[in-house]
Amino acid sequence: MENLATLAGTVAGVLSVAAFVPQAWRIFRRKSASDVSLAMYVTLTVASLLWMFYAWAFGSMPLFFTNLVIGAIAVLIALLKVRHGG
Numbered sequence: 001m002e003n004l005a006t007l008a009g010t011v012a013g014v015l016s017v018a019a020f021v022p023q024a025w026r027i028f029r030r031k032s033a034s035d036v037s038l039a040m041y042v043t044l045t046v047a048s049l050l051w052m053f054y055a056w057a058f059g060s061m062p063l064f065f066t067n068l069v070i071g072a073i074a075v076l077i078a079l080l081k082v083r084h085g086g
Contacts, residue, residue: 009063016066020073033077042078045078
């Protein structure tokens with residue numbers, strides 16, 4: 001059961017990170033972020049920071065690093081929104 005849970009967590013982490021890459025790529029390619037919510041990505045950044053604290057407190061490094069990457073992508077998208085807002 002533990003191996004199945006580890007596999008599920010790994011797949012969930014990869015999919016969670018991958019979900020944000022197309023949005024970042026689209027903004028970068030089009031140089032437009034008019035249809036992106038800045039509030040959503042600021043909220044996601046804060047949530048990622050809180051999840052990182054939680055993961056650190058309980059010693060879950062996979063959860064920590066997954067949220068580190070998600071937070072970094074969210075910050076990138078928020079910065080692209082500010083730069084290319086529209």
